[in-house]
Amino acid sequence: MKFTPTTTKYETAFEEDVAKGLTNFPKYLLSKYIYDEKGDKLFQQIMNMPEYYLTNCELGILKKHTASIADSFNSEKGFDLIELGAGDGKKTKVLLKHLVAKNYDFNYLPVDISQHVLDELEEALKTEIPGVKIKTQQGTYFKTLEKLADYNSRKKVIMVLGSNIGNLLHEKAIDFLKNICQAMSEEDMLFMGFDQKKSPQQILDAYNDPHGITEAFNKNLLVRMNSELDADFNTDDFKHWETYNPESGTASSYLVSKKEQQVKINKLGLNIHFDAWETIHTEISQKYDDHIVQWLAKEAGLKVTEEFSDSENCYKNYIFRRKDF
Numbered sequence: 001m002k003f004t005p006t007t008t009k010y011e012t013a014f015e016e017d018v019a020k021g022l023t024n025f026p027k028y029l030l031s032k033y034i035y036d037e038k039g040d041k042l043f044q045q046i047m048n049m050p051e052y053y054l055t056n057c058e059l060g061i062l063k064k065h066t067a068s069i070a071d072s073f074n075s076e077k078g079f080d081l082i083e084l085g086a087g088d089g090k091k092t093k094v095l096l097k098h099l100v101a102k103n104y105d106f107n108y109l110p111v112d113i114s115q116h117v118l119d120e121l122e123e124a125l126k127t128e129i130p131g132v133k134i135k136t137q138q139g140t141y142f143k144t145l146e147k148l149a150d151y152n153s154r155k156k157v158i159m160v161l162g163s164n165i166g167n168l169l170h171e172k173a174i175d176f177l178k179n180i181c182q183a184m185s186e187e188d189m190l191f192m193g194f195d196q197k198k199s200p201q202q203i204l205d206a207y208n209d210p211h212g213i214t215e216a217f218n219k220n221l222l223v224r225m226n227s228e229l230d231a232d233f234n235t236d237d238f239k240h241w242e243t244y245n246p247e248s249g250t251a252s253s254y255l256v257s258k259k260e261q262q263v264k265i266n267k268l269g270l271n272i273h274f275d276a277w278e279t280i281h282t283e284i285s286q287k288y289d290d291h292i293v294q295w296l297a298k299e300a301g302l303k304v305t306e307e308f309s310d311s312e313n314c315y316k317n318y319i320f321r322r323k324d325f
């Protein structure tokens, strides 16, 4: 017999994850919750700051290698281009323009957790690149990938830009890649961006900007708990702190309590105590090299078949296929 609980303690995954993370030692919050409407806007601003080199590096790669990337995507019967985490499409538009100009037969299927982001993207494409056949999909990566396995009438190209995989610890990244691999058939491809190891200072500067935008982005977790969970965090009582470990390639973001304090999260009935200088870990942004990428691919059942980079190897976009074919 199946046991079905009559009461659940939490109404949403956000509530459950906050309760778990802030009663843990050391405290943590999950970075995916930064992205509500305010968080999306702050991330757009991050992508426009000169310190956040990732966006321009990847844009440069896509511009420099447009023709060969598009060539790799194409197949006799055309293809379906599925983008996970579509965002504002600034970088994707470079590829889409070329694909339309070359008259390639393809559908563009952007997937994003935010319907708002998808609506704006669809609207923008209608006027900017009217030739694109677009079909938006709202949902989480994992749920959508299950559905996508049925997309089997012709070649699938799955695209993940922005080094979004960097928010996952290696173990989780492998799970994510395995999931994608399972949705792929023989001729399908994965096209993915990975930020590369580089000068530690350049990485720190990207996540510790003097404009305070990254700080506001990180603190949006506190703001969101205040508004959605009736909490009373004072954002000024926490300091945004970034570290980068050049050995592991992991950049980590923290919010550090500047003083001993108690914070109420009324909706969860929690009273959270912070010692002075106690931390909340909020995000990792993993940096890679070819060895790590090849190892992740192998563990997930994939192999690297092509790669594109800028002249300084600041950032790389790799093409993967299933290794069992």
Ligand code: AVJ
Pocket: 046, 054, 162, 163, 164, 165, 166, 167, 206, 207, 214, 217, 283, 284, 285, 286
């Ligand atoms: C969207 C996950 C790629 O980790 O570089 C930017 C998010 N965090 N500045 C990253 C982020 C702080 C970003 N990703």
